[in-house]
Amino acid sequence: MKLTEMSAEELASFKAEVQKKYDDFKAQGLSLNMARGKPSAEQLDLTEGLLTAVKSSEDCFAEDGTDCRNYGGLDGLPEAKALFAPMLGVTPDELIICGNSSLNIMYDTIAKFMLFGTGDGEKPWKDTKVKWLCPVPGYDRHFLITEKMGFELVNIPMDKNGPDMDMVEKLVAEDDTIKGIWCVPMYANPTGTTYSDEVVKRLAAMTTKAKDFKIFWDNAYCIHHLSDTPDTLLNILDECEKAGNPDRVYMLASTSKVTFPGAGVAMIASSEKNIKYLKSMMTVQTIGYDKINQLRHVKFFGTYENLMEHMKKHRAIIEPKFKIVLDTLEKEIAPLGIGSWEKPNGGYFISFNALNGCAKRICQLCKEAGVVLTGAGATYPYGKDPDDSNIRIAPTFPPENELKVAADVFATAVKLASAEKLLAE
Amino acid sequence: MKLTEMSAEELASFKAEVQKKYDDFKAQGLSLNMARGKPSAEQLDLTEGLLTAVKSSEDCFAEDGTDCRNYGGLDGLPEAKALFAPMLGVTPDELIICGNSSLNIMYDTIAKFMLFGTGDGEKPWKDTKVKWLCPVPGYDRHFLITEKMGFELVNIPMDKNGPDMDMVEKLVAEDDTIKGIWCVPMYANPTGTTYSDEVVKRLAAMTTKAKDFKIFWDNAYCIHHLSDTPDTLLNILDECEKAGNPDRVYMLASTSKVTFPGAGVAMIASSEKNIKYLKSMMTVQTIGYDKINQLRHVKFFGTYENLMEHMKKHRAIIEPKFKIVLDTLEKEIAPLGIGSWEKPNGGYFISFNALNGCAKRICQLCKEAGVVLTGAGATYPYGKDPDDSNIRIAPTFPPENELKVAADVFATAVKLASAEKLLAE
Numbered sequence: 001m002k003l004t005e006m007s008a009e010e011l012a013s014f015k016a017e018v019q020k021k022y023d024d025f026k027a028q029g030l031s032l033n034m035a036r037g038k039p040s041a042e043q044l045d046l047t048e049g050l051l052t053a054v055k056s057s058e059d060c061f062a063e064d065g066t067d068c069r070n071y072g073g074l075d076g077l078p079e080a081k082a083l084f085a086p087m088l089g090v091t092p093d094e095l096i097i098c099g100n101s102s103l104n105i106m107y108d109t110i111a112k113f114m115l116f117g118t119g120d121g122e123k124p125w126k127d128t129k130v131k132w133l134c135p136v137p138g139y140d141r142h143f144l145i146t147e148k149m150g151f152e153l154v155n156i157p158m159d160k161n162g163p164d165m166d167m168v169e170k171l172v173a174e175d176d177t178i179k180g181i182w183c184v185p186m187y188a189n190p191t192g193t194t195y196s197d198e199v200v201k202r203l204a205a206m207t208t209k210a211k212d213f214k215i216f217w218d219n220a221y222c223i224h225h226l227s228d229t230p231d232t233l234l235n236i237l238d239e240c241e242k243a244g245n246p247d248r249v250y251m252l253a254s255t256s257k258v259t260f261p262g263a264g265v266a267m268i269a270s271s272e273k274n275i276k277y278l279k280s281m282m283t284v285q286t287i288g289y290d291k292i293n294q295l296r297h298v299k300f301f302g303t304y305e306n307l308m309e310h311m312k313k314h315r316a317i318i319e320p321k322f323k324i325v326l327d328t329l330e331k332e333i334a335p336l337g338i339g340s341w342e343k344p345n346g347g348y349f350i351s352f353n354a355l356n357g358c359a360k361r362i363c364q365l366c367k368e369a370g371v372v373l374t375g376a377g378a379t380y381p382y383g384k385d386p387d388d389s390n391i392r393i394a395p396t397f398p399p400e401n402e403l404k405v406a407a408d409v410f411a412t413a414v415k416l417a418s419a420e421k422l423l424a425e
Numbered sequence: 426m427k428l429t430e431m432s433a434e435e436l437a438s439f440k441a442e443v444q445k446k447y448d449d450f451k452a453q454g455l456s457l458n459m460a461r462g463k464p465s466a467e468q469l470d471l472t473e474g475l476l477t478a479v480k481s482s483e484d485c486f487a488e489d490g491t492d493c494r495n496y497g498g499l500d501g502l503p504e505a506k507a508l509f510a511p512m513l514g515v516t517p518d519e520l521i522i523c524g525n526s527s528l529n530i531m532y533d534t535i536a537k538f539m540l541f542g543t544g545d546g547e548k549p550w551k552d553t554k555v556k557w558l559c560p561v562p563g564y565d566r567h568f569l570i571t572e573k574m575g576f577e578l579v580n581i582p583m584d585k586n587g588p589d590m591d592m593v594e595k596l597v598a599e600d601d602t603i604k605g606i607w608c609v610p611m612y613a614n615p616t617g618t619t620y621s622d623e624v625v626k627r628l629a630a631m632t633t634k635a636k637d638f639k640i641f642w643d644n645a646y647c648i649h650h651l652s653d654t655p656d657t658l659l660n661i662l663d664e665c666e667k668a669g670n671p672d673r674v675y676m677l678a679s680t681s682k683v684t685f686p687g688a689g690v691a692m693i694a695s696s697e698k699n700i701k702y703l704k705s706m707m708t709v710q711t712i713g714y715d716k717i718n719q720l721r722h723v724k725f726f727g728t729y730e731n732l733m734e735h736m737k738k739h740r741a742i743i744e745p746k747f748k749i750v751l752d753t754l755e756k757e758i759a760p761l762g763i764g765s766w767e768k769p770n771g772g773y774f775i776s777f778n779a780l781n782g783c784a785k786r787i788c789q790l791c792k793e794a795g796v797v798l799t800g801a802g803a804t805y806p807y808g809k810d811p812d813d814s815n816i817r818i819a820p821t822f823p824p825e826n827e828l829k830v831a832a833d834v835f836a837t838a839v840k841l842a843s844a845e846k847l848l849a850e
Contacts, residue, residue: 036496038495038496039495041482041492041495044482044485044492044494044495045482047494048481048482051479051480051481051482051484051485051717052477052480054476055476055477055480056473056476057466057469057470057473057476059476060469060476067466067469068687068688069469069472069685069686069687069688070463070464070466070469070685070686070687071461071463071681071686071687072687073687099524099525099715100524100714100715101711101712101713103710103711103712104710104711107709107710107711108533108710111536111540114540114551115536115539115540115551115574116573126539126540126551141709141712144709145709145710148541148706148709149540256496260494260495260717261494261495261496261712262493262494262495262496262497262498262712262713262714262715262716262717263493263494263715263716263717263718281573284532284566284569284570284573285528285529285532285533285570286526286528286529286532287526287528287566287686287687288526288687289525289687290524290525290687290688290715290718291687291688292476292685292687292688293688293715293718
């Protein structure tokens with residue numbers, strides 16, 4: 001029976017029962033975490049061989065004879081570019097292999113656009129008002145970068161095809177202070193959405209009033225499939241080129257959830273013109289990134305096919321974890337009609353929409369029962385979810401036995417918060 | 426006989442002889458390099474053990490249980506801080522262990538001050554005119570960062586005690602747009618100078634009209650001694666604290682010339698207040714730096730004492746190289762009175778001052794004979810040496826046999842350029 005269809009009496013009795021179950025959980029003194037998209041220790045073990053992929057001085061030489069132990073190599077080893085270029089569907093000349101964090105590249109690139117402009121002949125962004133489009137729900141760390149830069153963040157609702165393109169097209173056509181948009185185009189954080197071909201084409205082709213409008217295409221989960229029939233994503237760099245906007249997009253990726261978060265390699269891809277411009281600024285900033293770690297990745301994987309096989313091992317570990325959470329939601333929440341979610345085909349998250357006004361309370365209840373979730377509101381700019389509805393669930397890190405309990409606590413908290421809300425109405 | 430004391434006839438005959446020797450070198454089709462301060466392959470071999478210092482999943486755990494393979498740890502591993510804190514003479518709370526490049530930290534920190542200010546309540550530097558003091562000759566990559574930011578660079582002459590403090594004190598007292606100074610305080614690049622205690626104290630204590638004046642204290646060569654009686658440097662963070670200017674200085678260092686350039690660890694130190702401020706901005710930029718590589722360094726060295734022993738092995742390799750260049754200069758140039766230099770007690774360079782107006786010509790002659798030097802002028806802001814006199818010699822990279830030839834070519838080029846100049850007068 002749906003909770004919204006219950007009489008006040010039925011609801012009160014439902015709540016009393018749930019409260020009891022919740023109090024039992026609370027009494028257990030749990031300490032569980034479904035907050036961040038972190039690989040589990042078991043996943044990290046898959047990459048143990050990376051640690052010794054370069055183990056002697058002789059191992060340190062690149063194919064072109066470069067001694068990777070010494071200075072040089074601003075834009076990355078050629079063989080590292082060759083290995084990772086297919087991941088983003090670009091040529092090596094459209095790619096820079098950087099350090100350990102794609103988030104850092106994004107921050108850094110936007111900071112460069114602030115200080116020096118985008119290289120399109122327009123003013124540096126520090127000298128102009130900037131608004132930024134933020135598909136919601138989305139990734140809190142993206143929003144934080146553009147918030148810190150002082151941009152005005154504009155919410156764009158996500159649907160099952162990606163951001164609301166009618167809204168995006170209208171806004172960018174009429175407002176030249178809108179300089180960019182955050183996109184996680186495949187298995188989006190947190191909704192799991194992969195942008196439809198139409199959305200990609202419209203993003204590439206739309207008319208923007210700002211001449212220096214940029215798409216930050218954070219393809220963090222491009223090879224993180226959880227299905228035998230994975231989603232497919234159109235190559236936006238190609239589409240931008242075709243549409244006559246070749247310099248519109250910067251693509252990002254990393255091996256943070258492929259090898260080791262914080263000790264992997266990250267990369268940025270764009271048109272050759274943009275890459276040349278980025279390099280002209282990077283050369284002031286650094287002599288080069290960690291080439292030995294790039295070489296470790298090259299030697300560990302060898303080929304792109306091996307990299308794909310490696311990702312299947314990740315899937316084997318995390319797919320059952322997604323199933324635990326999804327089964328719990330299906331069994332405990334679906335019949336009550338007090339939440340909605342999608343089964344993602346890949347990525348790291350399940351996006352849960354509670355009854356409006358319940359997300360904060362659910363997170364609070366979970367926290368008090370020892371289950372940490374990403375704070376309610378985090379999936380929106382400024383941490384403000386106008387509906388107080390969305391919660392991002394990250395099932396990958398905890399072991400399965402802990403995850404089972406955490407999912408049960410979560411379902412119990414959803415029930416309790418929903419009953420509280422309906423009783424108060 | 427000094428070249429300046431020769432008659433026109435003697436000079437012409439001297440030049441003819443040198444020209445012949447130069448032409449002989451040129452005919453050999455040499456390809457030698459004394460341009461950049463790079464460790465040699467033999468030095469890099471000293472650190473081979475670093476590659477396998479972390480070789481299994483079990484090795485990846487920090488003392489506090491942190492799994493270094495996963496996200497987290499914004500400011501560096503506690504044991505990495507403990508290992509490197511003595512190098513800069515700071516406490517772990519005054520230190521952040523970052524990625525692979527101290528140059529990147531410097532660029533990044535100044536970019537943050539541009540965008541967000543220094544945290545002293547003054548305007549972000551993007552919103553004000555900024556002048557920057559550059560002790561000369563100095564490090565080209567320092568100058569380039571501040572040039573790129575649009576600062577006006579002000580030359581400050583170096584003497585054997587460090588920068589000309591009378592000039593520095595006068596300038597900073599009267600001009601509130603002077604926001605900072607570059608310093609390589611120990612075995613300076615390129616002069617080899619170590620700042621005297623008096624200079625350090627005056628930098629720490631001087632009255633600056635700008636409330637947000639900052640010293641970038643790039644202590645790149647703090648443990649790179651080439652003598653049994655190494656120079657000593659006063660701790661400027663302590664001196665700033667004593668003088669009532671606790672937040673004035675940012676200290677930088679890295680293991681680029683200790684372990685692997687580009688695959689080492691870099692660090693920044695300052696007052697606890699400044700470190701807290703930096704972290705508040707860094708947390709927007711990244712989740713954390715490469716902790717596995719930090720752990721490699723911790724396991725490879727173990728103790729600060731071992732790190733000091735390691736540096737003695739570097740010295741054993743590079744000291745003979747400095748001797749080759751210094752002996753050649755002493756033998757070939759000193760009697761002629763056409764150049765001056767100092768024997769450095771540490772660091773990576775020999776700073777050579779030619780007769781005014783000869784540096785470019787010397788570099789050109791060397792280049793045409795197959796010996797690459799750092800371009801003349803590089804040791805000055807905007808690449809402009811007003812006297813066209815200073816040349817930075819980097820003796821560490823070439824093998825000894827090559828270095829011997831390169832030093833001979835250099836001495837020959839100095840003689841030829843000097844004779845050309847004197848004949849033209």
